[in-house]
Amino acid sequence: MLRFDPFTEMDALARGLLSGQPTGSTRTPRFMPMDLCKVDDHFLLTADLPGVDPGSVEVSVDNGTLTLAAQRTARSDDAVQWLANERFSGTYRRQLSLGDNIDAAGIEASYENGVLSVTIPVAERAKPRTIEVRQKDSPRSIEAESTS
Template identity: 35%
Template sequence: MSDLFLGTDLFSEFDRLQRQMASLFGGFPSSIRSERSGAFPAVNVGTTEDSIEIVAFAPGIKQDNLEVSIDKGLLTISGEREAAHSENDAEVRPYAQERFVGPFRRIVELPQNADPDKVQAHYANGCLSISIGKHESSKPRSVTVQ
């Protein structure tokens, strides 16, 4: 039997430590996975043999309000989400609002083998699908042994 006695609940101490670590590193995300919770739009990133595939979930945004750009290995998705109702409407007095409204920008670091000259973007049903080709030199190829 151990003589060690903890006067507090061990799990609450782990929660407290996790919150402190999150606040300490909250301003410095090191990858897409460490991006702050609630970042808009949410994105999924994947890869195939020929391309990098990115899907940004951006419901309620008009296609004309979306902008996609690539510069120095960074993909930027920006735009603006308009309010679902007129904010000048005197009849509506919101007391809770969870839906994000206003301008946004999301930046995703691309792998080195991404080719910025081979980009296609398509927006449908609230999903922005972006396909970025890979440089030919980075694709696997077979070599004949002589």
């Protein structure tokens, strides 16, 4: 089970707006679009990160929080005269709280064609299982002997 905290995203946005520090570009990443679904015995998270530096993609788990981070480097050629500069550059970061029924040690991630895929397995103790129903011994019938 995953819980989403919308206030984390709002806090990051507020920090970015209130910091007042120039980043070289006024277009810094504000959002990492993602999908999350449950497939069989695991969750699958996919996040769009087109154009990020593959070596900058990081996925970590700490104290029940899954953190996704990546960096897209801005073009640093000073001789460039921009006609349009609409692509975001900078650091992308997203955090999700993991539920107690997640196998954090089994999380796996891959990055291909601009999409980060994270497989989050459900812990064995949380998987559905069938409980065997045992029957108690049926009462034995006692036959009386006649003493006539």
